[in-house]
Amino acid sequence: MPPLFRRVALIGKYQPVAAGGTARSAVDTLDHIAHFLMDQGCEVVLEAETAANTGLPHYPVADVDGIGRECDLGLVVGGDGTMLGIARRLARHGTPLIGINQGRLGFITDIPLDGFAAILPPMLHGEYEEESRPLMRAHVVRDGEVVFEALAMNDVVVNRGATSGMVELRVEVGGQLLANQRADGLIVASPTGSTAYALSAGGPMLHPSIPGWVLVPIAPHTLSNRPIVLSDAMEVAIEIVSGRDVSANFDMQSLASLLHGDRIHVTRSDYCVRFLHPRGWNYFATLRKKLRWNEGGS
Structure with a gap:
C-alpha cells in the first residue's frame, strides 16, 4: 500500500565543525533517514539550506516555498529550535510537520531518533494524531x-x-x-x-x-x-x-x-502550524517525560 505522504521534505539540524564542514554524524543521520523514507515508497526532497550545509548528493532540493507548494509533509530532524525555525516559514502553506528529536528536550519534536524506524511507517500511512497551533x-x-x-x-x-x-x-x-x-x-x-x-x-x-x-x-x-x-x-x-x-x-x-x-x-x-504525532500521543505524557515528573512512581 503506498504511503499517504508521497513527497516528503527532509529538514535537518546541522552543526558546522571547526574546519568549516558539517559534523559527519549529522550528515549520516539525514542520509540514513532519507534512504529509510525511500524504502517506504516516499520521494525525498531536501530543504535547500539543509542540502547546502550537508552536501548530501542525489536528492531533489527545494526552498521553503517550493516545499510548501510541492511536498505533502515536512520531516524535521533536530531539536525544538530547528522545528521552530521551519514551522514559522511553512505555516502559511499548511504543510504538516513531524519532528524527530536529535536535541535534548524536545517538546515539539517528539519522536526519538533511535525509534523513528518503528514509529514513522504507520504515520506515513495515516495513523497519527494531529494538532494545530496558532502563531x-x-x-x-x-x-x-x-x-x-x-x-x-x-x-x-x-x-x-x-x-x-x-x-x-x-x-x-x-x-x-x-x-x-x-x-x-x-x-x-x-x-x-x-x-x-x-x-x-x-x-x-x-x-x-x-x-x-x-x-x-x-x-x-x-x-x-x-x-x-x-x-x-x-x-x-x-x-x-x-x-x-x-x-x-x-x-x-x-x-x-x-x-x-x-x-x-x-x-x-x-497562520497555524500543523503537527503530526504518533498514534496515542498526549500532551501530559510529554510533560511527564520531559520535566521528569513522577520519577520512580507507579
Whole structure:
C-alpha cells in the first residue's frame, strides 16, 4: 500500500565543525533517514539550506516555498529550535510537520531518533494524531510606521541590554492599560512557548488547546507584578518608556533594537502550524517525560 505522504521534505539540524564542514554524524543521520523514507515508497526532497550545509548528493532540493507548494509533509530532524525555525516559514502553506528529536528536550519534536524506524511507517500511512497551533504576529511601530515585523511560535520577549538597568514598559491589553512595569523585561508567550523561557521566568504552563497567552514579567521591580493569562483574541501592546539597549526577540531568532516610544504590537496570526504525532500521543505524557515528573512512581 503506498504511503499517504508521497513527497516528503527532509529538514535537518546541522552543526558546522571547526574546519568549516558539517559534523559527519549529522550528515549520516539525514542520509540514513532519507534512504529509510525511500524504502517506504516516499520521494525525498531536501530543504535547500539543509542540502547546502550537508552536501548530501542525489536528492531533489527545494526552498521553503517550493516545499510548501510541492511536498505533502515536512520531516524535521533536530531539536525544538530547528522545528521552530521551519514551522514559522511553512505555516502559511499548511504543510504538516513531524519532528524527530536529535536535541535534548524536545517538546515539539517528539519522536526519538533511535525509534523513528518503528514509529514513522504507520504515520506515513495515516495513523497519527494531529494538532494545530496558532502563531503570534508581532510588529514594531516607530513614529507611526512599522519598522520591523515577524512571526513567532513560542514567544515575543522585550528585555534590557546585558549591562544596563531595568526597563520601564507600558503594557496595554485590548486597548486598555494593564500596567506600567519596571523589570528586566517582559515575555508574551503562546501555549507552545509556555514551556520555554516563560516557564523558567516563573510563568504557568498552558495546555496547547487553550486559545490564550501568558504575560510574564522578568525579574520585576515590584514583586506583585505576577504572570497573567490572557485571551489570544486580544492585542498586547508594549511601549518602551525608559531603559537602555532595549531589544525585542521573536522566538529568540529574530531581533529588533528598540528606542524610547517604540511600541510592539502582538496579535494572533492567521497562520497555524500543523503537527503530526504518533498514534496515542498526549500532551501530559510529554510533560511527564520531559520535566521528569513522577520519577520512580507507579
